[in-house]
Amino acid sequence: MWILRLNMTDRSYKIEEVPERYKQLGGRAMTSTLIHDEVDPQAHPLGPNNKLVFAPGLLAGTSAPSSGRMSVGGKSPLTGGIKESNVGSEWSAAMARMGLKAVVVEGQPADESFWTVHIAYKEGKPVVEFQQADEYVGQDLYDVYPMLYEKLSNKVQVAAIGTSGELKYANSGIAFNDMHKGPTRYAGRGGLGAVMGSKGLKFLILDAADTPRVEMANPELFREGQKKMREALMEHAITKPQGGLNTYGTAILINILNEAGGLPTRNFRSGRFEGAADIAGEAIFESNKERMGKEIYNHGCSPGCTIQCSNTLYDENCEEIVSCVEYESDWALGANCGIANLDAIGRMIKLCNGYGLDTIETGVTIGVVMDSGMIEFGDEQGTLDLIEQMGKGTPVGRLLGMGAADVAKAFGNPRSPTVKGQAMPAYEPRAVKGIGVTYATTTMGADHTAGYTIAPEILSVGGESDPLQADKAKADLSRGFQSTTALIDSSGHCLFIAFAILDIPSGFEGLIDEINGMLGTNMTQEEAVETGAEVLRLERAFNEKAGFTNADDRLPEFMKYEKLPPHNVVADLSDEVMDSVYGEL
Amino acid sequence: MKVTVKLFAMLQTYAPEGARAGTPFEVEMPENSTIADLIDHLDIPEREVKIAYVDGRARSPQFRLEPGTEVGIFPPVGGG
Numbered sequence: 001m002w003i004l005r006l007n008m009t010d011r012s013y014k015i016e017e018v019p020e021r022y023k024q025l026g027g028r029a030m031t032s033t034l035i036h037d038e039v040d041p042q043a044h045p046l047g048p049n050n051k052l053v054f055a056p057g058l059l060a061g062t063s064a065p066s067s068g069r070m071s072v073g074g075k076s077p078l079t080g081g082i083k084e085s086n087v088g089s090e091w092s093a094a095m096a097r098m099g100l101k102a103v104v105v106e107g108q109p110a111d112e113s114f115w116t117v118h119i120a121y122k123e124g125k126p127v128v129e130f131q132q133a134d135e136y137v138g139q140d141l142y143d144v145y146p147m148l149y150e151k152l153s154n155k156v157q158v159a160a161i162g163t164s165g166e167l168k169y170a171n172s173g174i175a176f177n178d179m180h181k182g183p184t185r186y187a188g189r190g191g192l193g194a195v196m197g198s199k200g201l202k203f204l205i206l207d208a209a210d211t212p213r214v215e216m217a218n219p220e221l222f223r224e225g226q227k228k229m230r231e232a233l234m235e236h237a238i239t240k241p242q243g244g245l246n247t248y249g250t251a252i253l254i255n256i257l258n259e260a261g262g263l264p265t266r267n268f269r270s271g272r273f274e275g276a277a278d279i280a281g282e283a284i285f286e287s288n289k290e291r292m293g294k295e296i297y298n299h300g301c302s303p304g305c306t307i308q309c310s311n312t313l314y315d316e317n318c319e320e321i322v323s324c325v326e327y328e329s330d331w332a333l334g335a336n337c338g339i340a341n342l343d344a345i346g347r348m349i350k351l352c353n354g355y356g357l358d359t360i361e362t363g364v365t366i367g368v369v370m371d372s373g374m375i376e377f378g379d380e381q382g383t384l385d386l387i388e389q390m391g392k393g394t395p396v397g398r399l400l401g402m403g404a405a406d407v408a409k410a411f412g413n414p415r416s417p418t419v420k421g422q423a424m425p426a427y428e429p430r431a432v433k434g435i436g437v438t439y440a441t442t443t444m445g446a447d448h449t450a451g452y453t454i455a456p457e458i459l460s461v462g463g464e465s466d467p468l469q470a471d472k473a474k475a476d477l478s479r480g481f482q483s484t485t486a487l488i489d490s491s492g493h494c495l496f497i498a499f500a501i502l503d504i505p506s507g508f509e510g511l512i513d514e515i516n517g518m519l520g521t522n523m524t525q526e527e528a529v530e531t532g533a534e535v536l537r538l539e540r541a542f543n544e545k546a547g548f549t550n551a552d553d554r555l556p557e558f559m560k561y562e563k564l565p566p567h568n569v570v571a572d573l574s575d576e577v578m579d580s581v582y583g584e585l
Numbered sequence: 586m587k588v589t590v591k592l593f594a595m596l597q598t599y600a601p602e603g604a605r606a607g608t609p610f611e612v613e614m615p616e617n618s619t620i621a622d623l624i625d626h627l628d629i630p631e632r633e634v635k636i637a638y639v640d641g642r643a644r645s646p647q648f649r650l651e652p653g654t655e656v657g658i659f660p661p662v663g664g665g
Contacts, residue, residue, distance in 0.1 A: 244662045250665055256659055280607065282594060282597065283605070286605060286606070459636075460643070461661070495665065499663040566641050
């Protein structure tokens with residue numbers, strides 16, 4: 001296995017054998033360890049000393065179901081802390097088959113040039129070519145991807161930045177190709193598109209033709225684990241074929257969060273949205289059924305996924321508006337902006353994909369703009385226009401590209417729903433206390449995926465925890481979820497396996513067997529979760545050296561004095577509870 | 586007494602013809618009925634129900650309904 005280093009200052013590269021200490025790492029464990037070990041926490045995120053790391057999950061390229069996730073890491077220009085952004089694409093398996101444990105992008109060009117890095121595989125090793133990419137700068141990724149695929153083989157994997165990454169916006173993501181070769185799978189959060197842009201890297205292309213199968217230490221044990229995992233995923237009502245996710249997609253959550261009074265609405269002014277049913281996953285399914293004349297079930301983000309939660313939204317002429325409408329995007333640009341028009345939301349998501357914008361950060365930023373009176377809540381055309389301005393780099397667009405926290409400052413608005421500079425996702429922390437602990441304390445800035453306590457708090461998955469109960473148990477819940485999540489993010493499995501393996505113990509055993517089979521280790525469940533905790537400690541150590549203290553592990557002040565309807569609750573967990581999450585890790 | 590019901594996701598099939606997921610409809614129930622009675626009345630198999638919400642709180646099947654109570658009933662759902 002190799003670590004490939006790309007030097008963007010002089011466009012050279014080095015292939016190194018993976019050092020012993022990194023051999024058992026994958027995904028988030030790999031990106032965060034490498035950033036911790038090699039990047040000065042005081043480095044400017046967009047300067048030459050930051051690094052951008054791509055790493056496939058441990059199980060990438062194997063037959064483990066729903067294991068096509070990979071991690072991108074670096075120091076975030078949005079939060080100023082360490083970042084791991086997770087994405088599902090065919091990319092991950094291709095990287096693993098090429099023997100690439102990590103691709104590390106270093107340095108930056110002296111000029112404003114943009115480059116393609118093309119990685120092929122010859123005689124057992126990756127082979128790298130640098131090519132000028134200036135001709136593609138300034139264009140919509142939906143135009144650029146077909147051009148690239150026409151020029152190259154249809155079999156390559158393409159990661160790219162859009163104009164938002166070229167302009168180094170703090171809300172820019174990195175696009176990865178979907179199964180139809182479109183630019184729709186995003187490592188969206190934390191502005192890593194800007195880091196890629198700062199390195200002059202426009203495209204990172206993998207050609208995994210003629211690559212061998214991925215090797216593992218104990219194939220028999222792996223197969224046992226894979227079988228248990230598959231059975232759990234196929235059995236659980238949320239993850240099974242034509243189950244909740246496959247039928248209604250992730251936006252199935254809109255209605256239940258709304259019922260629970262935890263769906264952030266109009267820049268976190270309410271936990272209920274009167275238009276929720278109009279933008280919910282059920283509405284997407286029904287709208288498609290009516291327009292297409294048949295039931296349409298969802299597809300996967302990567303080969304080998306058995307959950308298949310990615311939807312496509314069609315217009316009244318049966319043309320695709322966009323794929324896919326995720327819960328987070330649907331909420332950010334919908335309920336959070338007071339918009340209840342699914343087709344309009346679909347068009348907004350498409351613009352974000354084309355320009356490389358993180359839909360969560362973009363939607364929350366526009367919510368702040370609306371809250372500040374620049375445009376009205378519910379203004380669909382105004383929202384589309386602001387996204388266009390971001391993508392085209394107008395002066396207003398550039399300011400909005402800084403993200404929700406900075407835009408709230410620009411408007412003098414204390415209602416900034418952010419932690420560590422990152423916009424909150426689609427769960428109200430005042431009404432769902434455990435996710436508030438995760439938002440406040442995770443190393444990532446406000447991030448739901450980092451410790452998804454929503455499972456027991458709202459969905460009754462993996463036990464039950466009263467969402468409105470504010471006590472120390474929420475810190476323990478969040479800590480447990482954060483460690484397990486770091487393990488799953490390192491394995492390369494989709495986080496949605498959690499629904500099945502939290503409820504079906506043999507599924508969790510399957511995960512551990514798969515990992516032990518891959519690595520030739522003999523870890524218990526507790527020891528495996530401890531490797532996740534170790535990742536969190538490294539991330540925390542990086543953030544502390546970057547200047548973060550416990551005072552950064554807090555929810556925004558306005559949530560402490562502004563009561564959220566319908567429960568009329570405030571953020572009321574003490575600082576001590578917040579500090580115990582990492583204090584007792 | 587009359588109670589209001591909202592059915593979500595797969596449970597929509599147990600709603601009156603043509604109702605969209607989450608559209609409230611009224612049901613006549615005997616006094617002192619519980620959520621379990623309501624689920625039974627709607628012919629929804631118990632195993633298909635995961636959670637019922639009343640006034641923004643998840644309530645157990647034994648929760649007693651009052652006239653005008655609005656109940657939202659969900660199968661297992663998850664996403665992110």
